[in-house]
Structure formats: C-alpha cells, structure tokens
Amino acid sequence: MSELITKAMKAKEATSILNSKSTENKNQALQSIAAQLRKEQAYILEENNKDIKNAQKNGVHVSLIDRLRLNPQRLEEIALAVQQLVALDDPTGKVLATWKRPNGLEMNQVSVPLGVVGMIYEARPNVTVDAASLCLKTGNAVLLRGSSSAIHSNKALVKVIQQGLEHSDFPIDAVQLLEDTRRETATEMFKLKEYLDVLIPRGGKHLIQTVVEQATVPVLETGAGNCHLFIDETADPQMAIDITINAKTQRPSVCNAIETVLIHKQWAAHHFRVFVASLRESGVELRGDEGAQAMVPGLIPAVEADWQTEYLDKILAVKLVNNVDEAITHINKYGTKHSEAIITENQEHVKTFFERVDAAALYHNASTRFTDGFEFGFGAEIGISTQKLHARGPMGLTALTTTKYQINGHGQIKA
C-alpha cells in the first residue's frame, strides 16, 4: 500500500480514540507538544537549516526563504501558540439543540469532530504546528501535505509533535505528514473520500484553485481577497484617509488588504488632492479611472485589469462613483466576497451596503484588516473561508467541528 493510503487509513483509525479523549486530555497533549518543541529546538533548527540551504542553492526568492526560516524566537512563538489553545473553549461534545417530537423521540444535536482533516499548504513550517494543534484541540486527526521545499522542517516538526503525543498517551497517527510530495500523490489525496472528511488548502491562488478543481473530498476554500473601500459623500476626511492607508499599507501582501478604493464624486471634489498626496507619502502607487485622472493630472490610468487584480503590493486602484449603488454594483462585480468597507456618516447607506454587498465581512468606519480569527476574538485561526458553506470568514476551532443527531426512543416505528 502507498504511503498516502497507509497514513490516511491510520488517521481514520485514530479518530475513534480521539473521540474518547476529554478536553483535559487534549490540553495535556498540547502542553506536552509545546514542551517537546522547546526541548528539541536544536534538532528542529538543524533540519530547518537543510531546507534553507536547499532553497538558497535553488535560487529561491529571499522573501520565500524568509517564510521558510525558523529561529529560536519564531520557534518559541510557535510553541506559545500551541499553549494558547489550552485556554480556549473545546467546541466538541456540546449539545447544540435538544427537543422532543410528538411521537416521543428525544432529539439531540451534538457537536463532534469532523474526523480526518487533509491540510495542503505551502512552505511555511509554522502551518504544520498550527494545523496539528488546532486539529488536536478539536479531536480531529490530520494528514499534512506541505511543500517539498520544507520537507526537512516538516518531518522534524511532526516527529517532535508525535513525541509529544506519545508522552500524553495519544495515538501518534493523529498527526501525520505525507512525505511523498509528488504532484500525482497530491491529486490522489484530493479524491480520497473514503478516509478524508475535509480538505483545507492554505497558500497562493494557484494552490487553492488546483484543490478546488480536482477535489472530490469537500473543500474549505480559503484565500483570495480583492477587497474594496468605499468613501461615501459624508465620510470624515481624516478617518477615510487613515483607514485607506492602514488597509493598504499595514501589510499589503495579505488577503484582507484593500486593492481598490471607490470614492463618491462629492467627497472627491473636496478631498481627493489631499487623499492622493497622503497615499503617495505612504509609498502607495495610485491608478485612477478617468474621473480621478481629471482631478489629478498625471495619475496612472487604471485599466479593466486593475479592477480584477489582487495586487498584494503597495498599489491601489481608484474609481470615482456617483453614489452608494454604483459602489455596491462595482464591488459585487469584482469583489471576491472577502472583506468590504464603507466610510460614511449616513446610516441609511450603511444599512444598504451591509444588506446588498455579498461578502463574508462588512465594515463601517473600520479597516478591512480586522478580518482575522484573532482580531475577531476566536483566539486561533485555521484560515479565512471565502465560500458560503459551513463557515464564512475567519475560521476558529468551531469550523473544525460538525454535528451528529443522537435520538432516543422506546420502540418508535414509522407509520
């Protein structure tokens, strides 16, 4: 049997043991993993260094190498993140609803782990530990499929996690790494409905698209954010500029950063020059539609592609609009249903915007950068869902659970 099938089978077998573990057991295992990560620091960094050297030899871009690199401080942060899960509420084993039917059947809906989670991700070793500990806290087994460029780091981290599991009497098969990183094996994994209950891809657009296109296992889609900010006629000028700068520049490479600002023509008439100057001062390249160009000569023209692009860079497209309706139409046409904001003092427009814009998170007078499990107060995050099924927006521990109906009778049969 292939490595994939063997490990997936073992993961499925582990689920019934995981089901019987108490919250206290799970918390002990998390503590034990954190301790082991600290104890094996030298070993992990040594293995990580092999990946770094390979990446350098292969001429990988310096920013990607930085993502791959572990050091004592980063490893400590990773261990700390595992420990922080201990304090969070265990979302499994809760009775979510209970009712009695006229025929006497006692109905209970109970929250339970998903089962086996397939995690597919790129060269970030911290995701290995994150995903393993989030799955452990929610009683799920996890089959990890990371990037070949992080294979030494991932093998070391999973080995250390399994040591932690062993010390706390947990099945080591609860957390496994697929060491075979060939593409055709990944494709096989996407279709392994017999053993995997859900796939979570985390990484770039291409990775996620590949999983969505090829998978028959249900997918929790995360990712792309072509986010907008609409500055309405009544927007406070300073607030609008501050939020634009924050949402664009605080971390341009992430999915909840904005890519296009839509500006009401009346607001623009008074404040657009200051707006442009402030953005330029923050190092942002602006690309404007005709209306914007007319107000600030020399602005780089925005073309159709600009409305569609997630720059992930300090570039911002700007379009002038006549009203909130026009803004909503633009957003629903080009947005990726992630995070959308309106800056206004008009409560009617907030209501319209909140009702009619189709997105996971809608903001009034705040930065889109808050779409994040930690900022939402979930304490942890497995990703941000951009689809509408199961979980929408930041996914905390609860997104890693499903439900079961447990029904008690005394011999009821259907008439």
Place this chain on the structure above:
Amino acid sequence: MSELITKAMKAKEATSILNSKSTENKNQALQSIAAQLRKEQAYILEENNKDIKNAQKNGVHVSLIDRLRLNPQRLEEIALAVQQLVALDDPTGKVLATWKRPNGLEMNQVSVPLGVVGMIYEARPNVTVDAASLCLKTGNAVLLRGSSSAIHSNKALVKVIQQGLEHSDFPIDAVQLLEDTRRETATEMFKLKEYLDVLIPRGGKHLIQTVVEQATVPVLETGAGNCHLFIDETADPQMAIDITINAKTQRPSVCNAIETVLIHKQWAAHHFRVFVASLRESGVELRGDEGAQAMVPGLIPAVEADWQTEYLDKILAVKLVNNVDEAITHINKYGTKHSEAIITENQEHVKTFFERVDAAALYHNASTRFTDGFEFGFGAEIGISTQKLHARGPMGLTALTTTKYQINGHGQIKA
C-alpha cells in the same frame, strides 16, 4: 451568450432584489404561486401528459413513469406543500451572534441567503416546485436543471411559478429552468463558480457521484444510505423485530431504510429463529453470514458485496457479532454515515454507540426511517446531507442560508 450563462447571470442579478424582500413579501409570493398552480392545473397536466407519452414510447420502466406522472390530487399536494412553507420561520436576517471587541468594534453575525442555488435532479416534477419554493422562502435564486424526460412538465411548472412571482412583484429570474438538458451543459453548470453559490444534486447514486466528481462549485451532497441496525444482547425481542421490519419494509427504496442487521450472538441464540420467521412473513429475503447460516440452515449466504450494497429492496443482510465493539467496527467500515440504530436496554452501550459510530443520525430503540426533515420537525426538506460540512442529516430551510459579519466601528485601524 448561452442559455446557461444568460440565466445564471440573471439569477445572480435577482439575488439583490430578493435580499430586500420581507418575510411577508415572500409569503405572499408563495401563496400566489400556490394559487397559480391550482388555476393552471389543466395546462400543467396537459404538458405533463406529453412527458408521460414520450416515456411510454421510449419504453421507460413503469415505476419511473409513475414518478413522472402528475394528476389533480398530486398537483394539489404540491400546491399545499408550497402553502405550508408560509407558516415556517424565515431563517434569514437573524442576528446569530453579537459581541464587542476591546478596540470597540461592534461585531454582528447575521444569517443571509446563500445567493444562487443550482438544483440538479431527476425526473420528479414535484422537486421543481419544492426546490423553487424552499429557495424563495429563504431569499435564494434558483437555477433548476431537471431531467430531459420531464422537460414539458418542468417548463409548464416554472412558467406557472413565474406567473405567481410576477403577480406578487418578484423578479421572475428568481426561479429559472435550464431547458438545455445536454450533458455538456450540465458539466459547464457544475463549474460556474462565478454565478452559482452551491449545487444540490438530488437523485440516484450515479447523478450525485457525477456532480461531486466534476463540480468546482461547492456541493451539498445528499443521498446514499447503507444503514444498519444493531440488535444488542439485551434488546427487547418484540421491539427489535418490529423495528427491523419497519426500517426494512415500510419503504425499501429510500435512503433511510436499513440494509444490514447486526445481531449479538446471545440474542440470536434465543430469538433468531423467530426473527427469521417474522422477516420472511413480511416478504423480506435474508442473506446471512456463517454464524447466521449455522443457526438457520438454508439461509442464503451473504458475501462481501452484501455488506456494501444499498439494496433499496426487500433484501436484508444479517451478521452475528460478539459485542457492541464489533458492531461499531462493521458499521464504520461499511456505513455511508447516514442513519444507524442500536436496540438495547444497556445504557452504556448506547453511549458507546452514539459516541463512536460516525453517522449523521444515531437512534436508540427507534427506526432509522425517521431521518427526514418532516419527521425531525423542520417542516420542509431540501434533502438529507451525507457529508459533514455545512449541514449534516436532514436539511430544512436553515441549510439554505449562510452568514455575514456586519461590523461597526468609529475609525479603527489595525496597529
């Protein structure tokens, strides 16, 4: 532009109007549709008759023709089902959670329609009206793709539904039928992520498998039920036999009927002969493992395939087991995670069974035939989910909703 793209685009456009309709508006539209279905009875039956004649000409099996056939009574039942939705709670527009963050952000999670539902189904005209009215009640637009063998019935029904929508000032694009029933068009529909938010296939195993394999639009998987009944050592003999007969014979062709009975050896030693006689009296063909054959000579031997088969017929596989653990292992190996029952007086065994069997609905001392939206008290059903994401088990109106976060600030930016 193709019919598919045109109609999908119109459906998406209709969603923003649907979003602004009140529960009262939606209920009026449902009443108007019911009235129109009654008014146009002659026309609908005439069109349905064309499908029936075609099916007869093509030598379609009589049971399939029966599914296809409408008559005044069936049409009245369909109209009544539409009206019954009026009394049900509208699950959209509810504030599901509300909290405040330390930075002052006011967080609200609100239930909203999914958007555009793609419904793919076989030759049952009642599904056309069912799906349209369930989607309407939940503010969703629906693109229906029925079977070519029901095309006249479906066209007539959708025309009449659209008349009902028009009379109550609803966009007729909220309910549309894809008249192009070519396979390649369906395949294109499965991948129409730009316009469709979810696909719901309803029908046979082959249809559902095709959708799951080819779709990139998220799928709410419904369907297969290889369900089991475990008769434990302490099971009340009469109750065990009554429930077995009910779960097998009350309607053998449905997904929540049982296919295999697992019997504790001690119980079998006392009651197996009576059990066999009772089942045979009810017209059930039994196929037994070696243990069962040893007790009742002449029993048809069960082979590996029997444990895997959803007979959908009056056939039942029987296996003797040593204990509840063996029963659970068998169920988790062969079951389709639909509905599973235990008959026992031992509360510890109920607990073990409920915890360790991986299925949507678990029953103690009751028939599996209750896995159904109406029997659960949901008032309506769009299908029974056999996957773990979004909705598990019977899906009522709530399964046709998703959520949005609406966040109010006063200028918050991320530090």
